[in-house]
Amino acid sequence: MTTATMAHEADHHGPPKGWRRWLLSTNHKDIGTLYLIFALIMLFLGGASAMVIRGELFMPGIQLVDPDLYNNLVTNHALIMIFGAVMPAAAGLANWMIPLMIGAPDMALPRMNNLSFWILPAAATMLILSFVVPFFPGGGTQINTGWTLYPPLSVQVGMSMDFLIFAIHLLGISSILASINIIVTLLNMRAPGIPLFKMPMFCWTWLVTAFLLILVVPVLAGGVTMLLFDRHFGTSFFNAAGGGDPVLFQHLFWFFGHPEVYILLLPSIGVLSHVIPTFARKPLFGYPSMVGAMLAVATIGMVVWAHHQYTIGMSLGAVSYFMIGTIIISIPVGLMIFNFIATMWRGSMTFETPMLFAVAIVLMFTFGGLSGIMLAVVPADMQYHDSMFVVAHFHYVLMPGAVFGLFAGVFYWLPKWTGHMYDEKLAKIFFWVNVIGFNLTFFPQHFLGLAGMPRRIIDYNVIFTEFNVISSVGAMIFGFSHLLLLYIVIKTIRGGKQATPQVWEGARGLEWQLDSPPPFHSWTTAPQLK
Amino acid sequence: MSVIAKPVVGLITWLLLLTAASVRAEYGLNFPEPAATSARQIYDIHMMTMQIATFLLVLVFAFVIYSLYFHRKSRGFEADQNFHKSWFGNWSWVIVPALVLAVDLTIASNAQRVLEAVWEVPEEEDLMDVKVVGHQWWWEFDYLDHGIKVESRHVGKEKAGDLYLREVDNRLVLPVGKKIRFLHTSADVLHAFWVPELAVKKDAIPGYVTETWVELDREGVFRGQCAELCGTWHSRMPIVVEAVSQQRFDDWLIEQNTLKVAAATEAASDKTWSTEELMEKGRGLYNSKCAACHQVTGDGLPPAFPALKGSAVATGPVAAHLEIVINGKPGTAMQPWNSLNNLEIAAIVTYERNAWGNDAGDTVQPADVQAAR
Numbered sequence: 001m002t003t004a005t006m007a008h009e010a011d012h013h014g015p016p017k018g019w020r021r022w023l024l025s026t027n028h029k030d031i032g033t034l035y036l037i038f039a040l041i042m043l044f045l046g047g048a049s050a051m052v053i054r055g056e057l058f059m060p061g062i063q064l065v066d067p068d069l070y071n072n073l074v075t076n077h078a079l080i081m082i083f084g085a086v087m088p089a090a091a092g093l094a095n096w097m098i099p100l101m102i103g104a105p106d107m108a109l110p111r112m113n114n115l116s117f118w119i120l121p122a123a124a125t126m127l128i129l130s131f132v133v134p135f136f137p138g139g140g141t142q143i144n145t146g147w148t149l150y151p152p153l154s155v156q157v158g159m160s161m162d163f164l165i166f167a168i169h170l171l172g173i174s175s176i177l178a179s180i181n182i183i184v185t186l187l188n189m190r191a192p193g194i195p196l197f198k199m200p201m202f203c204w205t206w207l208v209t210a211f212l213l214i215l216v217v218p219v220l221a222g223g224v225t226m227l228l229f230d231r232h233f234g235t236s237f238f239n240a241a242g243g244g245d246p247v248l249f250q251h252l253f254w255f256f257g258h259p260e261v262y263i264l265l266l267p268s269i270g271v272l273s274h275v276i277p278t279f280a281r282k283p284l285f286g287y288p289s290m291v292g293a294m295l296a297v298a299t300i301g302m303v304v305w306a307h308h309q310y311t312i313g314m315s316l317g318a319v320s321y322f323m324i325g326t327i328i329i330s331i332p333v334g335l336m337i338f339n340f341i342a343t344m345w346r347g348s349m350t351f352e353t354p355m356l357f358a359v360a361i362v363l364m365f366t367f368g369g370l371s372g373i374m375l376a377v378v379p380a381d382m383q384y385h386d387s388m389f390v391v392a393h394f395h396y397v398l399m400p401g402a403v404f405g406l407f408a409g410v411f412y413w414l415p416k417w418t419g420h421m422y423d424e425k426l427a428k429i430f431f432w433v434n435v436i437g438f439n440l441t442f443f444p445q446h447f448l449g450l451a452g453m454p455r456r457i458i459d460y461n462v463i464f465t466e467f468n469v470i471s472s473v474g475a476m477i478f479g480f481s482h483l484l485l486l487y488i489v490i491k492t493i494r495g496g497k498q499a500t501p502q503v504w505e506g507a508r509g510l511e512w513q514l515d516s517p518p519p520f521h522s523w524t525t526a527p528q529l530k
Numbered sequence: 531m532s533v534i535a536k537p538v539v540g541l542i543t544w545l546l547l548l549t550a551a552s553v554r555a556e557y558g559l560n561f562p563e564p565a566a567t568s569a570r571q572i573y574d575i576h577m578m579t580m581q582i583a584t585f586l587l588v589l590v591f592a593f594v595i596y597s598l599y600f601h602r603k604s605r606g607f608e609a610d611q612n613f614h615k616s617w618f619g620n621w622s623w624v625i626v627p628a629l630v631l632a633v634d635l636t637i638a639s640n641a642q643r644v645l646e647a648v649w650e651v652p653e654e655e656d657l658m659d660v661k662v663v664g665h666q667w668w669w670e671f672d673y674l675d676h677g678i679k680v681e682s683r684h685v686g687k688e689k690a691g692d693l694y695l696r697e698v699d700n701r702l703v704l705p706v707g708k709k710i711r712f713l714h715t716s717a718d719v720l721h722a723f724w725v726p727e728l729a730v731k732k733d734a735i736p737g738y739v740t741e742t743w744v745e746l747d748r749e750g751v752f753r754g755q756c757a758e759l760c761g762t763w764h765s766r767m768p769i770v771v772e773a774v775s776q777q778r779f780d781d782w783l784i785e786q787n788t789l790k791v792a793a794a795t796e797a798a799s800d801k802t803w804s805t806e807e808l809m810e811k812g813r814g815l816y817n818s819k820c821a822a823c824h825q826v827t828g829d830g831l832p833p834a835f836p837a838l839k840g841s842a843v844a845t846g847p848v849a850a851h852l853e854i855v856i857n858g859k860p861g862t863a864m865q866p867w868n869s870l871n872n873l874e875i876a877a878i879v880t881y882e883r884n885a886w887g888n889d890a891g892d893t894v895q896p897a898d899v900q901a902a903r
Contacts, residue, residue, distance in 0.1 A: 060694075066831075067762045067763060067764075067765070068762050068831075068834065071759065071761075071762070071764075134833070139833075140833060141833055141834040144759070144761050144762060145759065146759045150720055150758075150759075152718065152719045152720070152736060153719040153720065153759070153760065153761055155861075156719070156761075156861070156862065156863060158833065239737075240735075240736050240737020240738070241736075241737065245737070246720065246735055246736060246737065246738075247735060247738070280601070280609065281603070281609040282609040282610065282611055282613065282614075283611070283614060284614075285613065285614045285619065285622075286614060286619070286622060286623060288623070289622070289623035292623070311722055311731050311732050311733045311757075311758075312733050312735065312738075312740070313714070313732060313733065313735075313738065313740030313741070316645070316646065316649045316650055319645065319649065320642060320645065323638070323641060323642075323645070324638050324642075327634045327637060327638050327641075328634060330630055330633075330634055331627045331630045331631055331634065332627075334626060334627070334630040335623065335626050335627055335630070337590070338622065338626045341590070341593055341594055341597065342613070342614070342619075342622065344594070344597045344598070344601065345593075345597050345601060345613065346597075346601055346607075346609065346610035346613045347597075347601050347607075347609045347610075348601065348602070348603045348607050348608055348609035349597075349598065349601055349602045349603060349607075350602070350603045350604070351602075359594065359598065362590075362594060363590070363591060363594060366586075366587060366590045367587055370583035370584075370586060370587055371583065373579060373583060373634075373637065374576070374579045374580060374583055377575060377576075377579050377637065377641040378641065378645050378649070379571070379572045379575055379641065379644045379645050379648055379649070379729075380572055380575050380576040380579060380641075382572060382648075382729050382730065382731045383561060383572065383576065383726060383729055383731065385722075385731055385757065386722060386724075386731070386757040386758055387757065447558060447559045447560075448558075450558075450559065450560050450561055451558035451559070451560075451561075451562070451726075452562065452724075452726040452753070452754065452755070453755075454724070454755050454756065454757045454764075455757075455759075456759045456764060457755070457764055457765035458764075458765050459695060459765045459766075460695060460765070461692075461693070461694060461695045461696045462692055462694070463558055463696075464558070467558075
C-alpha cells in the first residue's frame with residue numbers, strides 16, 4: 001500500500017482503533033496528547049513527593065520520614081518535575097501546535113517522534129525504580145544527594161544511583177530526538193509564505209529551546225557517565241585522591257543545568273506571546289526584539305553556569321565574570337517582560353483563565369527575576385547560597401516561568417484540542433487557589449533563607465517554625481488545587497459547549513482556521529496565506 | 531479588580547516591610563546583625579540590591595495594574611492596533627535595554643567594589659589560621675598557630691533545648707579584632723561552612739583547600755549550619771562561633787592546652803586499664819564520635835550504617851575490628867579514625883565489643899592498638 005492511499009484511508013476511517021493508535025502512532029496530535037498525559041501523571045507524582053517534603057517540614061522535629069528518605073524525595077521531586085513534568089508537557093504543546101501553526105501536515109520525522117515519546121515511559125520507570133529500589137532487600141542506600149548528584153556523595157550511594165544515571169541517559173536521548181524533530185520541522189515544513197521572521201513566536205521559542213537542548217544535554221550525559229565510571233570501573237574523574245576533581249562534576253552539571261532553566265522557561269514564554277495578544281486583542285509588541293532577546297538569553301545563558309557555584313572557591317576574576325554575565329541577562333529578560341506589558345498596554349483586555357495566568361506570570365516572574373539579580377551579586381550570595389532563599393527564588397522563576405505558562409497554554413488550546421470549551425468558572429477558581437497557594441508556599445521561604453535556614457534539611461531549629469508552618473499550609477492548598485485541574489481537564493475532554501474554530505475572539509494564526517477539534521490529518525495541502 | 535489588587539497590595543506591603551529598618555533581625559525577616567566589617571559591607575550591598583529590586587517591582591506592578599484597570603474591554607477600551615508602530619514601539623528595543631543596563635551597572639559596580647574588598651584574604655603577616663574540616667557529620671577546627679584541635683558536634687534535644695540543631699558541644703572560639711583566615715576542606719563529602727553573622731560561606735571540598743577570612747568586630751555567640759547537602763544528618767551540623775576578647779581567647783588557649791597535655795599524658799602511660807575503666811571511657815567516646823551513624827543503641831541505620839550490635843566485626847577477631855576502626859572502610863562513610871590516640875581507640879573498641887549484649891568479653895589495651903597501627 002502506498003503512503004498516499006494510507007493517508008486517504010485514514011481520512012475516511014479516522015485513526016486506528018485500540019492500543020495500536022497510541023503505541024504505533026506517528027500522528028503529531030496523538031503523540032502530543034501522549035506527552036501531555038505523561039506530563040500530567042508525572043506532575044502528580046512529583047507533587048506528591050513535594051507534599052511529603054512540606055508535610056515533614058510543617059513542624060520542627062522528624063515526623064513522617066527518615067532523613068535518607070527525605071533526601072531521596074528532594075532528589076526525586078526535582079528530577080520528576082523537570083524531566084517528567086515540565087519538559088514533556090512543553091514537548092506535548094510543541095507536538096500539537098507547531099504543525100498546526102506553520103501549516104504542516106505533521107512533524108517532519110513522525111516515526112522518530114513516536115520513538116522520542118515512547119522512550120519516556122521507560123525512562124520514568126527507571127527513575128521511579130531509582131526511588132523504590134532501596135526499599136527492597138539488598139537494594140542499597142537511597143539517593144540522598146539532591147538532583148545535582150554532586151560527588152563524592154553520589155559515589156557512595158547504592159545501586160539506585162545507577163538506575164538514575166540510566167534514567168537520565170534515556171531522558172536525554174528522548175529530548176535530543178524530539179529537538180532534532182522540532183528543528184527539522186520548523187526549518188523545512190513551514191507553509192509557503194511563512195518566512196522564519198514571521199513564524200509564530202511559540203515556534204521561535206521552541207526552535208531556540210531545541211538548539212539549547214542539543215547543545216547541553218550531551219554534557220550532562222557525559223557527566224553522569226563519568227560518574228558511573230567512577231562508581232564501578234575504578235576511574236577517578238571526580239575523586240581528588242585519584243587525581244580527579246569533585247568540582248569538575250559541578251561545572252559539567254551546571255553547564256547543562258543553567259541553560260536547562262531557559263529550556264524550561266522559553267516554551268512558556270512562547271505560550272505567553274500568543275495568549276497575551278489574543279486577550280489584549282492587539283498584536284505582540286516588539287516581535288523582532290522578542291526574537292533577539294530570546295537569542296541573547298540563550299547565548300548568554302550558556303556562559304554563566306558557575307553562578308550556581310560561587311562558594312567553591314573560584315578566583316576573584318572568575319567570580320567577577322560570572323557575576324557580571326549573570327546580571328547582564330536581566331537586559332534581554334527585562335525586554336521580554338517589557339514587551340509583554342507593552343502588549344497589554346492600550347489593549348482591550350478580557351480575563352479568561354489563560355490571560356489570568358499570563359498576568360500572574362508577568363508579575364511573579366518579574367519578582368523571581370529580581371531576586372535572581374540579588375543572587376547574582378557574589379558577596380551577597382555568600383549569604384543566600386544554598387539557603388531557603390534560593391529555594392524560594394527558583395520556584396518563583398520556574399513555577400510562573402514554566403509551569404504556569406504551560407497551564408496557560410493548556411487552557412488556551414484545550415478547546416482547540418478537544419472541541420469543547422472548558423468550565424470557565426471552575427478554571428478561574430483553580431487559578432486563584434493555585435496562585436494564592438503558590439505565593440503562600442514560597443514567599444515565606446525568602447525570610448527563612450535570610451534568617452539562616454539552609455535548604456535540604458529535614459529538621460530545623462524552632463526559630464524557623466512560623467514561616468515553615470505558613471509555607472506548608474500554602475503547599476497543601478497549592479498541591480491539592482491540582483486535583484481541580486485534573487477534574488477540569490477530564491470534564492472538558494468528556495464534553496462541554498462546542499468550541500468554534502476561532503475559539504477566542506482575539507485569536508490570530510493558522511491553527512484557529514482549522515475546526516475544533518482539528519481533523520486527524522490537517523493541512524494535507526499547504527494553506528494559502530494572504 | 532479588587533480580586534487582583536488585594537494579593538498584589540499584600541505582596542508589596544510585605545516587601546516594603548522587609549526594607550524597613552524597624553523589622554530587622556528581631557523577627558528573622560532579614561539577615562541577622564553582622565559581626566564583622568566585611569559582613570557589614572555585604573549586608574549593605576544586600577540591602578541596596580533589594581531596594582533597587584523592590585523599586586523595579588513596584589514600577590512593573592504599577593504599570594500592569596494601571597493597564598489591567600484602564601485597558602479592558604469591559605470599560606469599552608478600544609485596542610490601539612498601532613501602538614507597536616509608534617516612535618516608542620520602534621525605539622523601545624533600544625530604550626528599555628539602555629535603562630536596564632543603567633540599573634545593571636549601578637548594581638554591578640557597587641557589587642564589584644564590595645567583592646574586591648571581601649573576596650581575597652588580605653596579604654598580611656599577622657593572620658590567625660584556622661583550618662575548618664567538614665566530616666560526616668561534625669566539624670573539626672584546627673587552630674594551626676596554636677596546635678589546638680576542636681571537635682564540634684551537635685548536642686541532643688534534651689541538652690540543647692530551644693537551641694537544638696543550633697548548639698554544639700565545643701564551640702569555635704575566636705578573638706575579636708584579629709584577622710582570621712579559615713582554610714576549608716573536607717574529610718569525606720562536600721560540606722559548607724556558613725555563619726550568617728560572619729557572612730562567610732565556603733564549600734568544604736575533599737582534595738581542595740579554599741580560604742575565607744573575617745575580622746570580628748563584636749563579641750557574641752553566632753550560630754550557623756552546614757549549607758551543602760552532605761548525606762543523612764546534614765541537618766545536624768551546626769556551627770557555633772563564640773567571639774571573645776583577645777584576653778579571654780588567650781585564657782581559653784591555655785585551658786585547651788592544659789586539657790590536651792593531660793589527655794596525652796594519660797594515653798601515654800603504660801598502665802593496664804580495667805574493663806570497667808575502658809567501658810566507661812568508651813561509652814562517652816562512642817556516643818560522641820560513633821553514635822551519629824551507628825546509633826547509641828548500636829543498631830545502626832542499615833543499609834548505609836551497619837549495626838554493631840551482634841555484628842561479625844564487633845564480635846569476631848580483635849585484629850579485624852581494630853583494622854576497620856583505624857583505617858576505615860574505603861568507598862563507604864566509615865572514615866579512618868587513626869587521629870584518635872591509642873587509649874581512645876582501645877576504649878571505643880572495648881566498648882563496642884562488650885556493649886548492647888555483644889559478648890566478645892575481651893579488653894583491648896592501648897598497647898594492642900599501638901601494635902595494630
